[in-house]
Amino acid sequence: MAQSIEPNIAELGNQWLKSYKLSYKLEQESINAEIDKALFDYFTKNGGAGANRPDVKILLQDKNLNFYPILIEYKGYKNSLVKLDVNNQVENRTAKNDPHFKNINSFAVNGAVHYANALLHHTSYTDIISIGMTGYKDESGKIIHKIGVYFVSKSNFGVGQKVGEFSDFSFLAPKNFDAFIEKVKTLSLTQAEIDKLKEQREKEIDTSLVKLNNDIYQNEKGLGENDRVYLVAASIIATIGIPGKVATLEKSDLKSSTEIGNKDGDIIVRKIKAFLDAKEIPSEKKDLILRTLQNTLTTENINKVINGESQLKRVFSKIVDDLGIYYKIGLTTDFTGKLFNEMYGWLGFSQDKLNDVVLTPSYVAALLVKLARVNKDSFVWDFATGSAGLLVAAMNEMLTDAKNTITSPEELAQKEIKIKAEQLLGLELLSSVYMLAILNMILMGDGSSNILNKDSLIDFDGNYGFGKTNNKFPADAFILNPPYSANGNGMNFVEKALGMMNKGYAAIIIQSSAGSGKAKEYCKSILEKNTLIASIKMPIDIFIGKSSVQTNIYVFKVNEKHHKDEMVKFIDFSNDGYTRTNRRKASNNLKDTKQAKERYEEVINLVRFGKSKLEIFTEKEYHEATIDPKNGADWNQTSAIDTKPSLQDFKKTIGDYLTWEVSTILKNQNTDTLGK
Template sequence: MARKDKIVTPSVTQKLQSLGYNVADWDDSKTTSKLTDEIITVLKKASKSENGNEGYPDRIYCNKKKKLLILVEEKPTMQEHNIESIKSGCIAGLKWYLKQFLSEKFSSWKIIGIAVSGDLSDQYKHKFSCFLIDKQKISLAENVNDFLKENEFIALFNNIDEEKAISKVTKVSKKINKLLRSIDSQKRPIILAALMISLYRSEKYDNNFPDIYENYTSEQILNNIYPTVKNILTAEDIPEEKLKSLELELNSINQDLSLKNTNILKEILKELDENIIPLFNDTFSTTSNYDIMGKFYEEFLRFAGVSNVKKGIVLTPRHIATLFTKLIPFKKNDKILDLCCGTGAFLIAGMNKLLSLKGIDVQNVKSNQLLGFEINPTMYICAISNMLFRGDGKSKIYNMDSINDDKVNKIISESAPTIGFINPPYSGKENKEDPTPKEITFLKKMLDSCSRYGIIIAPLSMYFKDTEVRKKILEKHTLKYVINMPKDLFQPNASTSTAIAVFETYVSHNFDEDVVFYDLQDDGFILSKNKGRTDIYNKWNFIESELLDEILNGSKSDDIVISRARIKKNDEWNIYAHSQPDYSKLNSQDFCNTINDYVIYQSKKELGLLEEDKTEFEMINVLSSYILEKNKINPKYQCKTNLELFDKNRKWEYFKIRDVFDRIESTRGTTTYDLTEGNEIPYIAAKKKNNGFDYFVSEDGNEEYISDGNGIVFINLGDGSGGYSVYQAERFIGMNGKTSVGYSDYLNQYNALFLITILDKQRYKYSFGRSWTGQRFDQTKLYLPCKDNGSIDWEFMEDYIRSLPNGNII
């Protein structure tokens, strides 16, 4: 019998159906076919009247096999969500039912409670709260704000311990950073690593420091840190000469008054002892690829306002380190190499992957199957600390230059690594001013050093520069997959566009076989204040699964998100060279945006406001009045033909850019300093804003630089606007080498704006140093409406633009 006061809102039912659930599985029935005897027994005494009678929530979902139980309470209005009465309040009522299951007998169950009030289908007219029972406590699942699929609900429990640990690491790192605020940000990670190591209880050295440091004065702590660290690391087979840099760094802070005369170090040791060291003693250390020392290092640099990428340091996000281990098959005897291991993220991920295999020799993995090199002494000691606490005291991590030190080759040869992972320093130049090796140099060394596979994440520029080196790589190794990563992957600490490349080593590339190119535009992570990029909506598991399934097992090739292409020796290694824009999403609003941008520019020009310094409010006020008046004077365009963009009777085809324009020529402008000042001719810069307008110059004295009007200007270079186009109705001057201009006898201001809308869909391909020039430019294809005879339908393009809002006043 159903509850008399049972509330089931239609919006929740619709949501469950949209997720693929059978809504009947969410009713409040109490049959043994749905619920276990133990659950039924609890609910028979769960009345909200607290009289011992039976009580059932509005909905119950139970998967007995997976031991998943979800209780749902619903209220029709948002106002009832937080009422404290268990009978009237949504959350209060839900928590009442959850409390009935706070028993040891349900410790193996995954129990979730959901409170939803109002209309779930309306973003602003509902409230949603999700709770979990974790270790017999009811905890709010802050990141869950809607119903999930069953596997996503289960994933909440799989991640809960790791998320708690990560939250603790973040909190502690911020606190320690604050305590060390008077210390140079580059020295803080070394202090932290040294303090961590001093707390390590080694099997090979009887370390009593953790037991007695609380009785030390601050000066005694300072004096004992290095001797303790030295004894521990020497016992763990770390050569004494490798500790010299650490000794120098620690000696330099021994006289620091803020450390000598306060309890700062003792406070930090207590934080580490109570909150961080225990993490290494549970399953977190072997099941999570979370880079604890990397997180501390990241926090210290961020606190000091240091941009890692400017220093060539870009620490690998943990979900990417884990992804590396899933892109290739592992064998239990594989050996992992990282030529610039940083704080150890890839070594941790590789170690955990190996330890997950059956029949593995744990000690051998930790002692002989991991090999890392790190030239930066700060990150080297952080890596040692990181791996030490994961039971890897003998891991072979060396403070050496993996590219230029000849001794490295001997070490690699003796270790015989099979798999290489690398996130090399970015923007190396290999010259006198910047001797840092290029990313491609690290890649070649890694591939030549590993007998099975190599994976790299590097800036996109690596994938189209250094053609000769890339050709040599393919003579020995096979490029299998290239995955473009989201542009904000390394935020908030660095901003750079990157891609992952997977190689099978010592198998020459077969140019008759496809390379898989994948554009991962979104990994589901969002940038949160104080937390960095986090997967708060639990999207990554699904995205990763879809990516891996498509790359490893799929056959799809839409030439937009995924492209399977046979490359040539000189080809670029990125999807932008092997894909087309997604024109299926093209709609009238795209064209309206182009029209509006041009109308605003045109109006500013007609009113003499292009070089005027007005407030944004003043400009909006003047322009809106002017545009409104123009619309009154110019009647809306009337066209008798059907102007549906993708009408079933209208054909669209791809046209090469040089078949669209009768001639394309370079603009002729010189540097702005050489142009004669004036107010007749617009100088068009490599930018999209204001239709490219920069300022006016004189016609006299600049004649040789002037280009004809009624042309589309292509912005060929520039990270800010490279790949964009603008229409210039009148004569202009454009910068030679950065812009070019296309002309056609059919071109006018209307169809030009149509073409620009289509052209701008290409813009995503041209940034991060990838110019829209040469062969890239010539291979550009425009998706355009055409006539029955296959020629471009210029008339339709004009009519379509004129028919749209503001198209009549261009």
């Protein structure tokens, strides 16, 4: 095997840096405490001594006074610059979503991107430049070098994007750096790339949540299920921080002291209070959050110090190490929904009770949002909000629409604030689940203003919960996955919500029996003022591992009475293109095996535009028919099967029979011949 020329490559690179008069730090040298600590902390998580020592570290400032950490990794072999996966992304994860240590250690760019993720995870820096450089000597002894320059940022979920082709480091020289940063800023991902990266990161979140929950469940005794949920919520809130106002809580800030008022729990409570104060959360809501979290954080057992460490500090450290990067890179995902499903997966719920805490998978949430025709100007509410997964999906749709249609950056920024503060409203009665909804919306950049801890059927008057508390929330989109144990399988929520709306659309996923007789009176009442546009039969295993009830999605036009001649679109979506498994250790329990994304898109188009959009589906799965608005039990129709045989069927049957007859005669002849 060829000899590594890493020392020569390092010398070449460092000479360039010296010639540009840059203040660079080598492997063992300190650049600043925050970066040093991040590299150290990340190293303890991934194992292997000395795993996080970039060959060179530099901190540069652009003309807008923004700081950019530059991390350089040298290698000394011909083909050790970068290892990409099939999607052309830096391959730092295995198929099982574990760190790909072989690639991280063997390839210069992969190593530099790994270090950048340490900074995304543990520091306030959100934009980092990762540089890999390697090379070899040709036959004449001349050094041939190659450079890879990647931008690793919150905006690309820490995966990294190639900036361009470079033959030296002069782009870092003071006179060129601003132009380089301008180039970096023009790097943008297509929506398809963003979706793919999000999908990839979401799988990683699932893996990390399973690992974390397993660890806490098996190794941390005395913590009830709600305690686990509250500890994760508290740890995340304490470590988000607000630039310039509230510093993030570090693991080292927890001293495991036994001093009254200064125990680890007290320190976390103070940090959460500072965060909520700076966020200007309404005092009633702030008090409820603090009270709820305080009950878990200040208990004696969790703060008891054994071998110099409290259980609280140990659990806090695990949470920050396993999950920190995912909520810091700003994934617009139902993060706490995933957390909730994972946490509750360990509980010994009976099947009936379990059905009541089942959260909507994100791809179904996105379908409901599109069926309810949500756009940037919608006002969306959910009367049984759970972890706010449906509202997160609605918010994502609204923000994407705003981004695609508003060209003024200033106007867009104002619209994004308005969407989060004024255009979403959710109600959740269960206090443990309500806490998750609040946390979810805080993580999403704060649409938590109008998440209310109220009984939507009894205590809700239709007004805003914060800000314009005397004004009605002007809802024009309703999305819902109700608790199926409620009256009429949850149709009581639908009747109440639609009765408070003047216009718009609604999409709900509910137990199918609600539309075939179980909620007859509610269904009749709803159709007196609203039109049923579509009834979609969903796959039986959509909530696999949580519940096996048959569900339907019903889509309504609000405040327009259903006429008996109205055509309803009936869609059998039993085959949605996904294959689901329920294996706890599987890296991916959801696989797109039959054009799932295209099928979901087609269902949206069929509901909106009708039969002309049939492509993948046939008239066996799609038909239009009327219902009797005074019946209330005829919402789940299927395509009529024509049992009368056609001439073609007759010909086929005769053909099949003749084929069988001939093959039998030939077989008998063969037997006779063999017998002779």
